[in-house]
Amino acid sequence: MPFRHIHHAVLAIIMLLSTAVMAHSPLIAVTPVDGARLATAPQTIEMQFRDPSRLIRFTLAAEADGASVALDDSHLMIEAVDHTVSLPVLAAGDYTASWRAMGADGHVIRGRFSFTIAPE
Amino acid sequence: MFEIWDILRPLTKFCLYLAMLGAAGGLIFEVLFRRFVPEVTQRHVSRLVGIAAWAGLVLVGARLVVAAGSLGGDLASMTDPVLLGLVMKSPLGLSSVVAGIGLAMITVIARVKARGEQAARIVAAATVLLSLTLVGHATTLGAVTGVLLALHLGGVAFWLGALLPLRQMCGDAGDADSMAMLADIADRFGRNAQRVVPVLIVAGVAYAAILTGSVAAMLTSGYGLALLVKIGLVAGLLGLAARNRFRIVPALQAGDLSAALRLRRTIDWEILVAMAVLVMSSLLASSLTLPMRGME
Numbered sequence: 001m002p003f004r005h006i007h008h009a010v011l012a013i014i015m016l017l018s019t020a021v022m023a024h025s026p027l028i029a030v031t032p033v034d035g036a037r038l039a040t041a042p043q044t045i046e047m048q049f050r051d052p053s054r055l056i057r058f059t060l061a062a063e064a065d066g067a068s069v070a071l072d073d074s075h076l077m078i079e080a081v082d083h084t085v086s087l088p089v090l091a092a093g094d095y096t097a098s099w100r101a102m103g104a105d106g107h108v109i110r111g112r113f114s115f116t117i118a119p120e
Numbered sequence: 121m122f123e124i125w126d127i128l129r130p131l132t133k134f135c136l137y138l139a140m141l142g143a144a145g146g147l148i149f150e151v152l153f154r155r156f157v158p159e160v161t162q163r164h165v166s167r168l169v170g171i172a173a174w175a176g177l178v179l180v181g182a183r184l185v186v187a188a189g190s191l192g193g194d195l196a197s198m199t200d201p202v203l204l205g206l207v208m209k210s211p212l213g214l215s216s217v218v219a220g221i222g223l224a225m226i227t228v229i230a231r232v233k234a235r236g237e238q239a240a241r242i243v244a245a246a247t248v249l250l251s252l253t254l255v256g257h258a259t260t261l262g263a264v265t266g267v268l269l270a271l272h273l274g275g276v277a278f279w280l281g282a283l284l285p286l287r288q289m290c291g292d293a294g295d296a297d298s299m300a301m302l303a304d305i306a307d308r309f310g311r312n313a314q315r316v317v318p319v320l321i322v323a324g325v326a327y328a329a330i331l332t333g334s335v336a337a338m339l340t341s342g343y344g345l346a347l348l349v350k351i352g353l354v355a356g357l358l359g360l361a362a363r364n365r366f367r368i369v370p371a372l373q374a375g376d377l378s379a380a381l382r383l384r385r386t387i388d389w390e391i392l393v394a395m396a397v398l399v400m401s402s403l404l405a406s407s408l409t410l411p412m413r414g415m416e
Binding site: 100107 | 121129187190191192193202207210211212255257259312
């Protein structure tokens with residue numbers, strides 16, 4: 001009976017799940033770009049999606065202490081291609097932004113990017 | 121970063137595809153072949169269709185809850201009314217409502233015997249299949265992709281819906297009469313499949329070609345590679361179907377008793393490969409990670 005091979009199939013599924021397959025309405029540009037090293041603190045973060053998408057969650061955390069930066073939520077729940085997140089005055093250091101959004105086709109997309117503020 | 125939603129989303133989708141295609145496929149089998157199969161098989165199919173429809177209704181709800189959880193990224197989001205509202209306003213919400221209507225119709229059809237039930241079966245199966253075209257890639261690439269996907273899914277449902285009834289008939293084929301009936305229905309299914317399967321394949325390939333845009337994209341993107349795996353599995357499925365059509369069915373018609381057992385074994389393999397195809401379809405339709413820097 002072929003059903004005895006089901007455990008092989010389950011293993012294959014888990015392997016497939018760990019592989020990047022595809023996403024919907026991907027982010028095509030972000031400013032500051034991932035890995036950027038900035039001389040001055042940015043006042044905003046700009047995100048551009050391929051299709052209209054709705055930002056659901058956006059957090060910015062300082063690497064030094066892991067604390068989240070307090071942000072207003074005016075940029076959330078708006079369906080658009082371009083999104084702007086206003087930032088408070090950021091101190092020097094490494095930051096990681098994490099976001100989740102809903103694409104035009106209803107799928108969930110997510111990602112993260114980092115930048116460093118290092119005044120010369 | 122790997123999240124629980126990366127498993128829950130495709131898993132829910134896989135189970136839902138199975139239930140919806142099983143329910144719609146069972147109805148298609150009833151419409152086309154019910155009058156040619158013994159009463160025990162008729163009851164078997166009706167029971168399977170009913171189970172698939174009820175499971176589908178539960179899974180439609182589960183998909184909405186999982187989608188809301190995936191949006192928020194935590195378990196509490198699964199019951200967040202704001203996120204659930206967003207999901208309901210998205211194409212997934214519309215798809216779920218239409219699927220719910222179709223599946224509810226099927227549960228009613230399974231209980232009520234009345235005139236016009238053949239028409240009701242066709243409408244219910246079409247409604248369930250239509251719901252699958254209202255969400256995902258088909259919604260963002262125009263009406264052509266929606267029509268292609270509907271044709272593809274109709275063919276898949278026709279195929280899947282016949283596997284378990286045929287398997288059940290193989291198990292019961294112990295005398296000349298039941299063998300003759302099995303040979304007849306397997307032959308009828310095969311002749312119908314020769315018309316349906318080319319449509320299924322052409323529609324699926326055209327849909328995939330529009331989606332990936334180019335051969336290069338198919339070979340270099342994760343989506344394209346997953347699609348190639350699916351195409352390979354479908355090729356295997358076609359090989360099994362061809363074995364049934366051109367070797368086992370003629371043996372059944374010649375009265376070879378061992379042919380029923382061989383057909384049952386081949387159908388077991390078809391079911392296994394079909395499950396693998398559905399797994400690939402669930403992965404293809406689910407957003408996991410992005411092959412772009414700055415995204416996960």
